[in-house]
Each structure stands twice: as C-alpha cells, then as structure tokens.
Amino acid sequence: MSPRRRRPPVRTLESLGDLRSKSVVVRCDLNVPLRDGEITDEGRIRASLTTIRELREAGARIVLVSHLGRPGGAPDPDASLRPVAARLEELLGAPVGFVGETVGDEAERARAALRDGEVLLLENLRFNPGETSKDEAERRAFAAELARGADAFVSDGFGVVHRRQASVTELAEALPSAAGRLVAAELEVLRRLTEHPERPYTVVLGGSKVSDKLGVIAHLLERVDTLLIGGGMLFTFLAANGHRVGRSLLEADQIETVRGYLAEAQRRGVRIVLPGDVVAAASFAEDAEHQVVPADDFESSRFGAEGIGLDIGPDTARSFAEAIGESATVFWNGPMGVFEFPAFAAGTRAVAEALAGTGGFTVIGGGDSAAAVRSLGFDDESFGHISTGGGASLEYLEGKTLPGLEVLA
Numbered sequence: 001m002s003p004r005r006r007r008p009p010v011r012t013l014e015s016l017g018d019l020r021s022k023s024v025v026v027r028c029d030l031n032v033p034l035r036d037g038e039i040t041d042e043g044r045i046r047a048s049l050t051t052i053r054e055l056r057e058a059g060a061r062i063v064l065v066s067h068l069g070r071p072g073g074a075p076d077p078d079a080s081l082r083p084v085a086a087r088l089e090e091l092l093g094a095p096v097g098f099v100g101e102t103v104g105d106e107a108e109r110a111r112a113a114l115r116d117g118e119v120l121l122l123e124n125l126r127f128n129p130g131e132t133s134k135d136e137a138e139r140r141a142f143a144a145e146l147a148r149g150a151d152a153f154v155s156d157g158f159g160v161v162h163r164r165q166a167s168v169t170e171l172a173e174a175l176p177s178a179a180g181r182l183v184a185a186e187l188e189v190l191r192r193l194t195e196h197p198e199r200p201y202t203v204v205l206g207g208s209k210v211s212d213k214l215g216v217i218a219h220l221l222e223r224v225d226t227l228l229i230g231g232g233m234l235f236t237f238l239a240a241n242g243h244r245v246g247r248s249l250l251e252a253d254q255i256e257t258v259r260g261y262l263a264e265a266q267r268r269g270v271r272i273v274l275p276g277d278v279v280a281a282a283s284f285a286e287d288a289e290h291q292v293v294p295a296d297d298f299e300s301s302r303f304g305a306e307g308i309g310l311d312i313g314p315d316t317a318r319s320f321a322e323a324i325g326e327s328a329t330v331f332w333n334g335p336m337g338v339f340e341f342p343a344f345a346a347g348t349r350a351v352a353e354a355l356a357g358t359g360g361f362t363v364i365g366g367g368d369s370a371a372a373v374r375s376l377g378f379d380d381e382s383f384g385h386i387s388t389g390g391g392a393s394l395e396y397l398e399g400k401t402l403p404g405l406e407v408l409a
C-alpha cells in the first residue's frame with residue numbers, strides 16, 4: 001500500500017476574524033440539475049445555507065459565486081444561475097440579489113451597494129474563459145477581478161475542490177481565505193472513510209463523467225476490497241474484455257488502461273464486479289425501445305450495433321445488491337443508468353435500496369447520484385451521508401491532495 005500523506009487541516013471561518021461590514025466572496029457549488037428550466041434537485045442549494053446564514057449573522061456583505069453545468073467559457077442562457085437565485089431566496093428566507101454577469105460594471109455596482117448581512121449571487125463563473133483556463137496567468141487575472149473590493153474568501157463549493165479553477169484555487173490565494181461549513185463537514189465524514197474504513201469496503205462507480213473518474217480506480221485498488229462498475233463507465237470495461245458495445249458511452253483511448261486495472265485488481269485480490277447483463281436501447285430517449293442482453297453479447301439485441309446501453313440488467317442489480325449487503329463500508333458515486341428516464345432507473349433504484357438496507361456505513365457522492373436517490377423517493381436519512389461532490393469525494397478517497405483544499409491549509 002502506498003504511504004498515506006497526512007493531510008493538513010483546512011482553515012475554518014474563525015480564522016477570518018470579525019467579518020462585520022466586510023465584503024466576503026463565497027464559492028458555492030450551486031450546480032443543480034435543471035429540466036426545462038426547473039430545478040429537479042435542490043440539495044446543493046440547501047447544503048450551502050449553513051455558511052450563508054452564519055455569514056449573514058456575522059454581518060458580512062456576501063457575494064456568492066458558482067458554476068452551473070459546463071458552458072465552456074461563453075454565456076449560455078440555459079446555464080444561467082437566475083433560477084437558483086430565486087430558489088435560494090426562498091430557502092434562505094431573505095432577499096438574494098442577482099446580476100446577469102460575473103465581473104463588469106453592473107456586478108461591481110451591485111457588490112458595492114451591499115449592506116451588512118445582504119446577499120448577492122453573480123452569474124455563472126464558467127461564462128468567463130478565465131475560470132477554467134489551463135493557463136495559470138489567465139486564471140489569476142480572472143481571480144483578481146473576482147477579488148476586487150473584497151476583504152475575504154470562503155471556499156464552500158465542496159463539489160469543485162478537486163478542480164484547479166480560478167474561483168477555487170487562485171481566488172483563495174488572492175484574499176484571506178478559509179473553508180466554509182459545508183467543506184469542513186464533508187471532510188469530517190470523508191476522513192472516516194480514508195482513515196479507518198471498516199471492511200469489507202466496497203466502492204460502486206457509475207455515471208457519465210467516465211474520463212474524469214476512470215483515473216481514480218488505480219488508487220482505489222490500493223484501498224478497497226470490492227469495486228462494482230455500472231453506469232456509463234461499464235462499457236469501457238466490457239470493451240477492455242474484448243466485447244462490442246454498440247453506441248454506448250465508450251472511452252476508446254482508455255481501454256488499455258482499464259485492462260491494466262483489471263490485471264492489477266487480480267494481483268491485489270481486489271474483486272471488480274462487472275455487469276453480467278445490461279439494458280440495450282434503440283436510442284437515447286425516454287421512450288426508447290429496450291431489451292435486456294448479456295453484457296458479453298451486447299450487440300445481440302434487436303438493435304444490433306445501433307444499440308446503446310442505458311442501464312445495468314436485473315441479474316447485475318441483484319449481484320450488486322448482494323455485494324453491498326456483505327459490506328461494512330460502501331461509497332457510491334454515479335448512477336447505474338440514465339435514471340432520469342424511468343425505464344432506465346431500475347439499476348440505480350436497486351443499488352439505492354441495497355445501500356439503504358445495509359447495516360454498514362454508507363456514503364453517496366455526487367450531484368446526480370444525490371438527485372437520483374431523492375428522485376426515487378429515498379430520504380437522506382436512509383444513508384450515512386450524502387456528499388455534494390462526486391468527483392471531489394472520489395479524488396479525496398483515492399488519497400490525492402486536492403488543489404482547492406491545499407490552498408486552505
């Protein structure tokens with residue numbers, strides 16, 4: 001097992017001193033799922049309230065910043081945070097101002113007009129190329145604009161602490177900075193998973209951010225007993241085992257890497273459970289015709305090579321549930337299928353039921369995973385913890401130093 005670096009604790013709000021009449025920029029992760037402009041899961045908004053309330057009580061002038069989706073550095077009306085401001089105002093029970101830009105004259109005026117305890121939300125950070133630029137100087141320049149006129153920075157967007165982005169890393173360096181209450185609370189739970197996970201320890205991986213998340217497997221193999229692979233991720237594994245996967249999500253350039261993971265797992269005695277059956281659909285659509293097929297013969301469905309895999313099959317769901325039931329610790333990130341379409345939600349539901357039914361310690365991470373279990377009718381209390389960050393918690397669990405935490409140490 002590779003040596004575990006001890007991670008230094010992050011600075012908390014106390015380190016910022018008296019914030020009365022101070023302008024405080026707060027990085028939240030208000031990246032909520034939207035459908036036809038409606039918020040379908042408001043978990044991340046609710047999770048941000050503790051810090052905002054505390055700063056209001058302290059008399060700070062609060063400037064909230066967040067991203068929503070991946071608009072790619074240019075304005076996109078479908079990714080506006082305006083609906084989030086309206087919902088935040090209701091949940092907070094206090095006015096939340098909104099301006100339709102992140103930086104610029106209008107944003108500056110609104111920031112300067114804030115009085116003690118007032119809250120302003122700026123438009124989507126990712127409408128600006130500087131936010132996600134690979135060039136550090138560009139990120140620094142954008143962070144300097146965000147920092148203008150501010151006295152302090154609070155990092156509370158746990159879902160993005162694994163990103164080296166202007167509002168996460170460079171902004172924290174530009175101002176006196178500290179972790180907010182959400183980030184501190186998330187780290188508290190994740191520490192329990194990294195320091196003394198009770199065994200057997202199972203990690204369930206799915207979702208669609210496959211290229212982001214495949215990389216964590218190398219390090220997870222040093223830490224877990226069992227890995228269950230579903231969601232969009234499973235097809236790269238099937239391809240690595242020589243199977244055809246029609247038009248399913250596939251990271252072709254990762255096939256060799258995945259073969260390496262499979263070999264390494266065998267060497268280490270880690271069990272990687274791959275689906276035995278999957279649901280093939282005629283197209284990526286809510287009402288698509290579909291059929292259960294053996295995972296090793298995906299193109300045998302009536303859709304042939306045109307088929308697209310949208311869920312794990314019922315046998316797989318049963319075997320995943322069994323493995324979860326035998327585990328003392330379970331971490332799950334990424335839905336097992338396209339749960340937003342009821343016809344392809346059964347795998348995700350089965351895994352959620354198994355987690356809810358086990359006596360072990362269970363953690364679910366990720367915006368869509370959290371949205372999935374809530375939309376399927378599970379209470380947050382059915383699980384040990386629901387983390388607001390999927391990629392962030394996975395990278396934390398694999399032992400990485402996360403850039404957004406390093407700058408707060």
Ligand SMILES: Nc1ncnc2c1ncn2[C@@H]1O[C@H](COP(=O)(O)OP(=O)(O)O)[C@@H](O)[C@H]1O
Nearest residue numbers: 207208209231232310337338366367368369390
């Ligand atoms: N087989 C699949 N093909 C395409 N998308 C999938 C598949 N399985 C799950 N998904 C999608 O993955 C998305 C969530 O992925 P991701 O963002 O990685 O999870 P999280 O937000 O929980 O970290 C969901 O919108 C779901 O529809």
Ligand SMILES: O=C(OP(=O)(O)O)[C@H](O)COP(=O)(O)O
Nearest residue numbers: 029031159366367389390391392
């Ligand atoms: O949804 C998020 O992450 P998650 O899907 O890993 O939970 C965060 O808002 C980060 O978004 P990003 O993966 O576009 O940087």
